[in-house]
């Protein structure tokens with residue numbers, strides 16, 4: 001049984017069923033508004049096959065390139081069908097599960113670009129000194145592989161790692177270092193889409209602005225089910241609206257579970273004319289609709 005496909009169909013069926021309920025229960029609710037995920041982020045599933053994604057209603061699809069069981073030909077075929085397939089790539093953190101990670105990168109003998117100065121919260125990833133040429137050449141090779149495989153583009157994650165180095169002696173302008181890294185990746189292939197996750201404050205910078213095609217914004221209104229302080233939401237929205245006006249693609253995803261929050265997210269997000277989706281916080285592809 002194709003569970004993923006059931007999910008995709010389930011989203012649509014569930015949504016229609018809820019719309020029906022609304023009409024019966026409460027006519028004052030805006031029953032013409034039916035919300036369901038407008039894109040797919042799934043960084044956990046190993047069963048995202050060509051067949052499944054081809055049948056899915058999503059245009060924008062974000063996957064972990066080391067998990068999807070798709071051949072290069074299948075990725076290219078999806079693109080011919082109008083899909084935009086973005087591969088995940090962490091630039092501010094090195095991940096132990098990736099093929100670039102060496103067996104002898106252990107405490108006491110990490111390469112210099114791995115930052116082990118603070119205990120890592122995650123056992124699977126570590127902050128990088130992302131400005132160092134050794135790390136950047138690993139990233140460039142990785143990006144080249146993704147380009148050659150046929151992906152439409154990449155989602156650069158952990159861009160906000162630069163904040164960790166702000167007001168430290170090590171680097172004077174860590175934000176500029178991050179922007180230079182991203183601008184460098186942009187140079188590598190002009191027509192390969194570059195998306196970044198969050199770190200929207202960098203959008204003040206012209207070079208950054210010119211370097212990216214879109215933003216994956218998470219936690220704009222809700223941190224799981226906790227509403228974000230309105231000042232913070234407004235701060236984020238200031239940059240996202242600017243990016244939207246510049247015709248960048250905004251993939252906005254929060255992770256609430258509570259249906260009231262799910263609906264509130266969709267209404268607020270849709271008002272901004274972003275592409276909106278509620279997912280399980282584990283990013284396993286499970287979506288919520290309203």
Ligand SMILES: *[C@@H]1O[C@H](CO)[C@@H](O)[C@H](O)[C@H]1NC(C)=O
Pocket residue numbers: 230231234
């Ligand atoms: C956030 O923005 C909205 C409208 O854009 C405004 O009504 C509200 O007062 C702002 N809130 C804060 C805390 O800045």
